[in-house]
Amino acid sequence: MATASRQYDLVLLGATGYTGNLTAEHITKHLPEDLKWAISGRNISKLQALISNLQVLHPDHQPPSIEVTDLSQASIDALVRKTKILPTTVGPYHRYGTPIIEACAHAGTHYLDSTGETPWVYDVAHKYHDLVRSNGAIMIPQCAEESAPADLVAFLRSSFLREKTGHATKEFIHSIQEFNNGFSAGTLHSLITVASSYSFQHLRKSLHPYALCVGRSPSSSPFIPKGFTWLGSIKVKEVGLLTDSVIGISDTTVVYRSWSLMDDYGPRFKYWTGMKARNRVTGFLWHWVLAISLPVLLITPLRSQTKSSTTWKSVAYSDSKPSHTAECSMSFERDMYSLTAILLAEAAMVILRPDRENWAMKLGGGVLTPATLGHQFVERVISAGMKMEINLVDKAPE
Incomplete structure (x- = not known):
């Protein structure tokens, strides 16, 4: 499914958690000002508090929008169709991640997460790889400090x-x-x-x-x-x-x-x-x-x-x-949580705005790995x- 007309470039799910906060801060301080993005979670008060903190960090930037979700399947389905890419820090992933990755797979939405739960990755990689590839989406679990x-x-x-x-x-x-x-x-x-x-x-x-x-x-x-x-x-x-x-x-x-x-x-x-x-x-x-x-x-x-x-x-x-x-x-x-924030944010930018061909593009999408984003990703992580x-x-x- 084409994502060109989506409301957002990026929606950060789980933004009020520890790693989510760090990721939101990195996006605010280091990603382009014209990025259309939103923070998402279950607690509107915590999301609003995060917005206030982000405005202190960078008062000249337009703050992200807020998307509240109760993590029901209907709410997740609606959320992933609003964005080109969805980085999520909501774990444990074997309990909460499958409905999210499944929704992204069907919607053709790019996906990133910070899991280290290999048995869960095994399940979703084998189940959704072909579907994701047919939709042209790039989905990268374990885009974090562990792997x-x-x-x-x-x-x-x-x-x-x-x-x-x-x-x-x-x-x-x-x-x-x-x-x-x-x-x-x-x-x-x-x-x-x-x-x-x-x-x-x-x-x-x-x-x-x-x-x-x-x-x-x-x-x-x-x-x-x-x-x-x-x-x-x-x-x-x-x-x-x-x-x-x-x-x-x-x-x-x-x-x-x-x-x-x-x-x-x-x-x-x-x-x-x-x-x-x-x-x-x-x-x-x-x-x-x-x-x-x-x-x-x-x-x-x-x-x-x-x-x-x-x-x-x-x-x-x-x-x-x-x-x-x-x-x-x-x-x-x-x-390492700061490194995870960098990895998630910079991987999203490579997927959204590649400056050269990488293996993720050559493969046409699928459930892939951080390395498939190639030299541009390495360069961005080094710069960070x-x-x-x-x-x-x-x-x-x-």
Whole structure:
């Protein structure tokens, strides 16, 4: 369905929540003044209070309109037909997201969300991909701090290797080096309720590394770096001692979906993500506690943080010439919810106003990934505060 005549360019659903507030602030401060947009939620008083705050931030800007919704199906259907794109921060998504994404799929409305709930993404991606593509819409779940950084750097690194060497990527190892952030109560609630909302069989199927692949999947078994054993850690020369990543599953499934959708990576592409370990003992303990009792671990990050920041390091090895490696460092000096706000707002701008062709456009829409928005998206995120550096090194991997 064509969206050219819609009332709004963008409607932000869930604007009065914590992440929604941050997204609305970023849109107000950084997106074009001629953007026709609205904030939406269930509480008119909270929406009006947010408008007042946004006017203080940027008094010269025309404030967004208000669209109240009770989240009934009729209300959602009416809302999504008013806008070209709908970013939503209303979670848990496995409880509230399906009617929204279904309405957007039928209306041909572009869609973004901040979920990290992989079992839910598995369901909606397989159910709605063909319908969304037939309507020409671009729908990107997991356009947030959990999976978008890994997805974007995997795309950028593979493109960089191909551009500089003419070779595809064989192995890509990504890692979180520092994570000085806290989880909100809403995030904790979403993560815990996912485990109790799906059967063991569904979780096993949907959390497989290749579960989100479209049309193809790697012929080999899931990639684990050589030397990673039951001891729970691996030393990678370029990035250090690594153990399992707490967001490894969501990162891995999204990166492999991008690989299956695009040709930039190479047919033998393999991906693994980890997290820096202080030593072998802590790596061992983290590996097994994570495997056995993830919900318990999630209580720890609720402590307050005086300064939030995250750093990543990764390395990609060339398919045809192993001595060619691309090394990347990436950092963000604010909290992860601020990064999610940037990702949602800037992804919306790439979809609404692309300045070059990207894979989302080539594919004609569908349930896609952050990386399909291409280099323009990466550039906008970097301009908004993400730091990223990639270097080509000629040396043999260990």
